[in-house]
Amino acid sequence: PCLTWLCSPLAEKTGKVLGEFCQCYKEQYGVALFNSVRYEIEGNGGPQAQLLHRKVPLEDHVIYSGNLFQYIEENKKWRNRFCVVPHNYGLVLYENKLAYERDLPPRLQVNSAGYKILTSVDQYLELVNSSLPGVTPKSGHSPILKCPTDFPLILWHPYSRHYYFCVMTGKEQEKWRAVFQDCVRHCNNGISEDSKVEAPAFTDAVRMYRQAKEQYGTWDMLCGNETQVRTCPPRAGVGGLRAEQCPQSLLPSQVLSNLVMEELLPELRTTIGPRLKGKAQERQRTWIQISDAVYRMVYEQTKAQYDAVMAKCEQERPQMESTIRTDMDQIITSKEHLASKIRAFVLPKAEICVRNHVQPYISSILEALMTPTSQGFAEVREVFFKEVTDMNMNIVNEGGLEKLVEYMEKLSHLAFHPVKMQSCYEKMDQLKLEGLQQRFDVSSTSVFKQRAQIHMRQQMDDAVYTFETLLHQELGKLQGKDDLCKSIQRILERVLKKYDYDSSTVRKKFFREALLQITIPFLLKKLAPTCKGELAKFQELIFEDFASFILVENTYEEVVLQSVMKDIMQAVKEAAVQRKHNLYRDSMVMHNSDPNLHLLGEGIPIDWGEEYSGQSEAEPEADKRRRAKQVVSVIQDDEGVLPYEVGAEALLQPGSPEPREPEEPDPGVLPSSSDGVKEIRELLVKESLGDADVPSGASMHQATRPSPKPRADVPSEAKVPCATPASPAPRAETLSPSTGTPCHQPSDKETGEEVAPGGGECSRPQPMGTTESGEGVQTEF
Numbered sequence: 001p002c003l004t005w006l007c008s009p010l011a012e013k014t015g016k017v018l019g020e021f022c023q024c025y026k027e028q029y030g031v032a033l034f035n036s037v038r039y040e041i042e043g044n045g046g047p048q049a050q051l052l053h054r055k056v057p058l059e060d061h062v063i064y065s066g067n068l069f070q071y072i073e074e075n076k077k078w079r080n081r082f083c084v085v086p087h088n089y090g091l092v093l094y095e096n097k098l099a100y101e102r103d104l105p106p107r108l109q110v111n112s113a114g115y116k117i118l119t120s121v122d123q124y125l126e127l128v129n130s131s132l133p134g135v136t137p138k139s140g141h142s143p144i145l146k147c148p149t150d151f152p153l154i155l156w157h158p159y160s161r162h163y164y165f166c167v168m169t170g171k172e173q174e175k176w177r178a179v180f181q182d183c184v185r186h187c188n189n190g191i192s193e194d195s196k197v198e199a200p201a202f203t204d205a206v207r208m209y210r211q212a213k214e215q216y217g218t219w220d221m222l223c224g225n226e227t228q229v230r231t232c233p234p235r236a237g238v239g240g241l242r243a244e245q246c247p248q249s250l251l252p253s254q255v256l257s258n259l260v261m262e263e264l265l266p267e268l269r270t271t272i273g274p275r276l277k278g279k280a281q282e283r284q285r286t287w288i289q290i291s292d293a294v295y296r297m298v299y300e301q302t303k304a305q306y307d308a309v310m311a312k313c314e315q316e317r318p319q320m321e322s323t324i325r326t327d328m329d330q331i332i333t334s335k336e337h338l339a340s341k342i343r344a345f346v347l348p349k350a351e352i353c354v355r356n357h358v359q360p361y362i363s364s365i366l367e368a369l370m371t372p373t374s375q376g377f378a379e380v381r382e383v384f385f386k387e388v389t390d391m392n393m394n395i396v397n398e399g400g401l402e403k404l405v406e407y408m409e410k411l412s413h414l415a416f417h418p419v420k421m422q423s424c425y426e427k428m429d430q431l432k433l434e435g436l437q438q439r440f441d442v443s444s445t446s447v448f449k450q451r452a453q454i455h456m457r458q459q460m461d462d463a464v465y466t467f468e469t470l471l472h473q474e475l476g477k478l479q480g481k482d483d484l485c486k487s488i489q490r491i492l493e494r495v496l497k498k499y500d501y502d503s504s505t506v507r508k509k510f511f512r513e514a515l516l517q518i519t520i521p522f523l524l525k526k527l528a529p530t531c532k533g534e535l536a537k538f539q540e541l542i543f544e545d546f547a548s549f550i551l552v553e554n555t556y557e558e559v560v561l562q563s564v565m566k567d568i569m570q571a572v573k574e575a576a577v578q579r580k581h582n583l584y585r586d587s588m589v590m591h592n593s594d595p596n597l598h599l600l601g602e603g604i605p606i607d608w609g610e611e612y613s614g615q616s617e618a619e620p621e622a623d624k625r626r627r628a629k630q631v632v633s634v635i636q637d638d639e640g641v642l643p644y645e646v647g648a649e650a651l652l653q654p655g656s657p658e659p660r661e662p663e664e665p666d667p668g669v670l671p672s673s674s675d676g677v678k679e680i681r682e683l684l685v686k687e688s689l690g691d692a693d694v695p696s697g698a699s700m701h702q703a704t705r706p707s708p709k710p711r712a713d714v715p716s717e718a719k720v721p722c723a724t725p726a727s728p729a730p731r732a733e734t735l736s737p738s739t740g741t742p743c744h745q746p747s748d749k750e751t752g753e754e755v756a757p758g759g760g761e762c763s764r765p766q767p768m769g770t771t772e773s774g775e776g777v778q779t780e781f
Helices: 004-042 097-101 121-131 170-188 198-212 251-275 280-326 328-398 401-411 422-430 446-477 481-541 552-577 621-630 645-649 674-689 700-704
Strands: 062-072 077-086 091-094 108-110 116-118 152-156 163-166
Touching: 004 198, 004 251, 004 280, 004 328, 062 097, 062 170, 077 097, 091 097, 116 121, 116 170, 121 152, 121 280, 152 170, 170 422, 170 446, 198 251, 251 280, 280 328, 328 401, 328 422, 328 446, 328 481, 328 552, 401 446, 422 446, 446 481, 481 552
Parallel strands: none
Antiparallel strands: 062 077, 062 163, 077 091, 091 108, 116 152, 152 163
């Protein structure tokens, strides 16, 4: 009801913002097209990468899958959900694992771009309280959210809806946090560098628009992804698309929605805030829902308007490109003439500003950037070296090509293993620009952290892919296990040399770009009072025919950039001399010792399992899809079964063709009020400990004890965890490995789910003749 009278003003305000932005975009589109064609003709002489680059790193692969609890706001209950993270890093939540395996529609798909991952309810409440000033629950009153365990995972967004999850142990929380952070990192980096026209035109248009509003510097919400966000009905025939099948081209609309909301939100808060009624918690909850509803309305309007502008630019592109190619020399001459006039006017003022306000701090900024970044890349090298060395030692001890294939399948996705890569990413958490951050008006360091982490992941994958390619080439020449191990060691040394060179090149480029991102907005803001108002007089220097490809504002920024670029290049060059950062000097050019290596990288991607599995016939397409969906997970768990996993599986009994409707009210479920949270927590702890037959002296804190080892490490059937099928003929009861008592299966009431018939047996239904592993991450045939 609050939004009814706001729809027309919101649409009008959104249209105004988009109108101004689209004008910026059309101007920047012509400049970006000219730069793209000029780059294509002139090229550049940058250093050639030594490592190979994988074109499609995660095709048909699943990053991670497992069970966790989700808080359903509609009925205020915690539900057990099976979460899958596909190759596009969208979070997809299913009713349970069997619903996923039967290809039923997911409950929810989440695009995590722009979200923050919180592991504390207190952190979340602090952000919620600050989002609506003047509305803070009094001490002693129930907060907006209570978690039944001590290990929450909350996805917070400044405009969109929030998502609440929890797990049973601290170790699981750390693992899921690493997975969620990987999703956010990837989705925030959705602007593809492969697009040579649309991407730079869009980012420059966003920057120009914000600078026109006197908002300089980095912007945290310049983030988006192509994964569509959708809440799926339980049995909808249309809504059941997997995340990887969602439509494309959603990224600019998402960023533009953030741009509009940045202007709308303060006005919306002032207008709606005083009208909210009820207790503080209810007003906060209502505000979050209103903000999300407005965000979705803005997104729909933004997408329609932006698509129309894009279509118009694409329609005009052939004519513009023809003009550029015909008049390239005249356009360049005209631009250089304009730049010389602007340089004569701006450069003296810019150089004074650089000398007094920027130059003294460049080395401090660079040192603050270099230390954590270099440590992170060193950790990438160490993790890669350790994984390959461990693989080599295991091949020596266990022997043979079969083991090599098994290890190489795991190694090939090392860069996308959120937990193993976490030690590399964590190094960037040390990045601090205290003092400098305030001086240069840097709102947050998260932009630089995430960018460096993306570079780390890319360099790790390049190193792994190069190692794979070289080893695959050598396999046909090897005579035995000894030759294989020697070749692995020799190839590892070659790849590490290439990695050192490439990582040095990547880091130096990252440092230069980061320094420019920090200093250029500062300089533009300083020079604006004396220079910006005088720029209009230079417009007459541009020929009308070339006005679409040369802009005074862009040329002015290039002149400002040139005023500081020399100092930045010199600072990075001097830093390369310091051995502690392991950087190559600019004069150091590594000659390619493998001239045909890049030709190998153009071949068909290596599938270790398929090529060396020994199967004489091709695998049926249906089985291949099923295997990719269930077996090919990047994370191979070393843990036992989550105590609540069986509860989710039990929702589908062998006689039930579809999952039951969980959202229907059931008088038998636990109360959903805040008073019932303590009771839920106690029941969840009981699940993790087993049934009431706990050995004497066991305390409630034992809920976080280590899970049983997976069945691969268990020599006898008696030691198999109860939720893992141990034999082809499952028994009605399976003894607990620790107590010898019948295994406890959490009831549907304990998990907040509707009671399903026939759920009293401890064994799980076996779908389609497959054998499920302990944690629902991997299935083996």
